[in-house]
Amino acid sequence: MARSSDSNPRALVREVLPRAMADRIWSASYRKVLPVDLQDFDLQDVLPAVFYLFRYGFRRGKGRFLDAFSPPDLANLPERRRKTTAKRIASVLSRRPDLDGFRGETEQAVLADLLLCFCVQNARRALGRDQQVQRVAPTHFFASWIDLPASAASLRHVPEMLTAVLANQEGPSVERTVKGPTWFAVANPRRSAKRTNLLLEPFTGGMQWSKVGADLAGDRFDEDEKSLGHDQVLTVRLAQQLKQAPIKLRGKAGSRIPNQRPIGRRSAERFSEDIRRFVRGYSGSMPRQVFLDCLESSVTIGLTTILGGSAEVLFHWIETGEVLRPTDQRPPPLLVDCSRGLDWTIRRHAEDSMDDFTRRLSRLPEILMALRLLDYTVWGNRRTKTDARRTPSRPDPSDWIRLLGKILHGRHEGANSIHERLYEYGQDLADTLDADHPEIAAALRDEGRQSNAVRRLATGLTRLMGRGVTTGRLFIFLDSGAGVGGPNALVHKRRTTRGTDAASGPRSRQVRSLVFGDSMLEYLVHRHLLNTRGKQRPLSVQAFLRVIQTRYGFHVDTPPRHFAVSGDLLQRNRSFLERRLRDLGLLRGVNDAESMKRLRPRFTPGAAS
Secondary structure (H helix, E strand, O other), X not given: OOOOOOOOHHHHHHHHOOHHHHHHHOOOOOOOOOOOOOOOOOHHHHHHHHHHHHHHOOOEOOOOHHHHHOOOOOOOHHHHHHHOEHHHHHHHHOOOHHHOOOOOHHHXXXXXXXXXXXXXXXXXXXXXXXOEEXXXXXXXXXXXXXXXXOOHHHHOOHHHHHHHHHHOOOOOEEOOOOOOOEOEOOOOOOOOOOEOEOOOHHHOOOEEOOOOOOOOOOOEEOOOOOOOOHHHHHHHHHHHHHOOXXXXXXXXXXXXXXXXXXXXXXXXXXXXXXXXXXXXXXXXXXXXXHXXXXXXXXXXXXXXXXXXXXXXXXXXXXXXXXXXXXXXXXXXXXXXXXXXOXXXXXXXXXXXXXXXXXXXXXXXXXXHHHHHHHHHHHOOOHHHHHHHHHOOOOOOOHHHHHHHHHHHOOOOOOHHHHHHHHHHHHHHHHHHHOOOOHHHHHHHHOOOOOOOHHHHHHHHHHHHHOOOOOHHHHHHHHHHHOOOXXXXXXXXXXXXXEEEEOOOEEEEEEEEEEEOOHHHHHHHHHHHOEOOOOOEOOOEHHHHHHHHHHHHOEEOOOOOOOOOOOHHHHHHHHHHHHHHHHHOOOEEOOOOOHHHOEEOOOOOOOOOO
């Protein structure tokens, strides 16, 4: 049947597949293996949202930020948001009796500048007091009262995933902690010997907790507290103007925190261990801004390695149907540009190393599509439905993915019927696409290239969705998690011209490379100078390089596997790293002997909590 060239791909799929199935699979994500939405988000918004989840034990809904700070004469919601600027916030706060001395025009301009420096940030990181305010910094626990960004969905379920990883509970949802020892208690702020929340503690100066856990307005600030800096006090005043925390999320999404952990279990466990040891060791000894930068660096490394580690597990699953045990899971190996672009040869090799990873990562959307197809069809098949009901997918999805792997590779008694069903869908879809998408239709029929009906249909559907919806969103999520463009970025991205095209001339494209900023190095060194008891230990540069290579896949003086790099270049890369460590005061070496090159901390860890 002929189709117009501008046919909507999703509408075409809805004509062939059951409507519910088409809507379920038309996505870039599959939360049972990676419990996030693969879209852009702002890394700096994550921690205040995590504070809220840990404090109240449910997802954040509507707050009172716009009601408190937007002009009262505006009814249009987008216009109210645009007019909620640092200048407007300063004007409202200046009328508070506990912020005396900011009534004049000049004083309010100073207050607006202080807010922009330490507490809030404009949309698109724009400069100026008249720009829309869109995010809040995690300077104090009370930042969790401020509903920025306006919708929790803008954070793509990243705070929920991190909360589930750190809380380390059983069951389908993250629940209030009522018994048992834990480092990350949920909805239980009153500290005890066995139940505490390490992540909240450094940000709770002056807090007086309500005795009723669900009381959104019950938490108070002790006005006699004198230890807070002006950035924390301003955050407290912002929250006090709102009078209460945001309400719980309502509607279809629900307020419960899904206890879903990523399939890259090893990377998630290491992230949890890193956060725990670092916060226990340095929350009381590092200056607050240095501590915040290091904490953001920890989250950046965690998100990047969780994505990479989960992808490696799925690459193995699609070929074998098996899920790697945590002890066998490895992060993707990447070469770090320790020169930060000063040495163009090192930069080029680091970009080539990242290119190799992103080429492999571009296979992930097809794997996620295969998982969504199997997830939908397994429930409609009599021979697989019983096993599906008996196999939990939360909190650890490994058993569930193994079940889908058996079906994918034909090792389950119900596999044949599912493969036949998806084969018929693929042939019907090919007939529908002949006019508008002949290449995709041919691929759906090409059993010689791909004999597995599930994978063949997954490939066709992924191509039909388009790069912008699949691979494009995946790379956007990678850039967001790696902090690209932010002060504590792990990945640097630039546009370059490489090669030429006969028709269009030079080809321009974006390339990425792994880099260590100063805060990133500060965090990595201090984290790995701690032993299991939270005390400092001697650590040579050589041992440090082996730790970050094994733990995160960060290669400095050794080549990643299947990647050729000269020994001279690797040695030069290491020299750049040592020079930067020495400039930051993190390296002590009296001569060139390797045994004499030892890392040293700038800050001494406090007593273990």
